[in-house]
Amino acid sequence: MRHRRRPAGATPTTRTAVAALALALVPVAGCASPEGLKDDGQARSVHAPHELWPQYTPAPLRESDNPAALKPLHGVPRIPAGDMTHADPLAVLDADYTSDGDRAPAPRSVRRPELHDLTDDGKPDLITVVDLDRRTSDLRVYTVRNAVVTRILALRGVLAGVELAAGHLAVREPTKDPRYVSVTDYVWDGHSMGLWDLTLDLAHKPKPSPGPPSPGPPSPAPTGAPPSPTSIGRRAPWAAPGPPGTPP
Numbered sequence: 001m002r003h004r005r006r007p008a009g010a011t012p013t014t015r016t017a018v019a020a021l022a023l024a025l026v027p028v029a030g031c032a033s034p035e036g037l038k039d040d041g042q043a044r045s046v047h048a049p050h051e052l053w054p055q056y057t058p059a060p061l062r063e064s065d066n067p068a069a070l071k072p073l074h075g076v077p078r079i080p081a082g083d084m085t086h087a088d089p090l091a092v093l094d095a096d097y098t099s100d101g102d103r104a105p106a107p108r109s110v111r112r113p114e115l116h117d118l119t120d121d122g123k124p125d126l127i128t129v130v131d132l133d134r135r136t137s138d139l140r141v142y143t144v145r146n147a148v149v150t151r152i153l154a155l156r157g158v159l160a161g162v163e164l165a166a167g168h169l170a171v172r173e174p175t176k177d178p179r180y181v182s183v184t185d186y187v188w189d190g191h192s193m194g195l196w197d198l199t200l201d202l203a204h205k206p207k208p209s210p211g212p213p214s215p216g217p218p219s220p221a222p223t224g225a226p227p228s229p230t231s232i233g234r235r236a237p238w239a240a241p242g243p244p245g246t247p248p
Contacts, residue, residue: 068193071151082144084126089113092142092149093128105130112238116164119143119188153193179203
């Protein structure tokens with residue numbers, strides 16, 4: 001019997017050996033480098049996130065827990081002009097705190113208020129900070145809506161800084177790593193101070209305190225000097241005496 005000759009080429013055994021050799025030359029994990037292939041070890045397996053306690057969900061945010069909840073203050077005079085420069089900052093803070101059953105803040109604990117347009121209506125809004133102790137502070141922002149002074153933001157925390165940029169209000173708070181601070185960015189969205197972004201940023205280095213002023217001749221006591229803050233009721237130390245409702 002004549003046997004049929006197999007066509008010229010590799011036998012199945014030969015092809016299997018070549019394929020096995022090619023697979024053996026492929027590294028399991030590694031990368032090319034000028035020195036050649038390098039084995040970085042076995043790659044970690046990728047798995048979908050494993051959710052812990054999926055059956056538990058938080059209750060909806062209460063309005064009192066929402067820092068951007070609008071709160072009209074009816075305990076202060078109305079402002080038809082819609083401009084917070086016509087409001088007394090201490091009176092606004094007093095009405096806000098006492099309406100929640102809290103004690104009005106001491107004038108010395110109130111930082112100098114700032115007036116800036118955050119609601120993009122061309123009229124300044126009132127930005128205040130009350131230092132509750134050497135670490136914790138209250139940041140509160142007020143605007144005028146339909147002639148009524150309205151709180152639009154209330155945050156309590158450790159303020160490493162407060163910044164304004166293009167209508168954004170950025171609140172910087174320290175983290176456990178002293179090199180970084182967390183930055184919470186709020187912006188007016190037409191209805192409230194919405195949360196815009198949460199980021200980490202490098203902590204600002206404290207500015208060196210200015211040296212003592214150079215000694216000079218004593219200034220003569222002015223005649224008709226204004227009364228001290230203690231003699232003008234609850235007026236804050238940063239405010240100059242003036243008629244009620246005069247902005248600082």
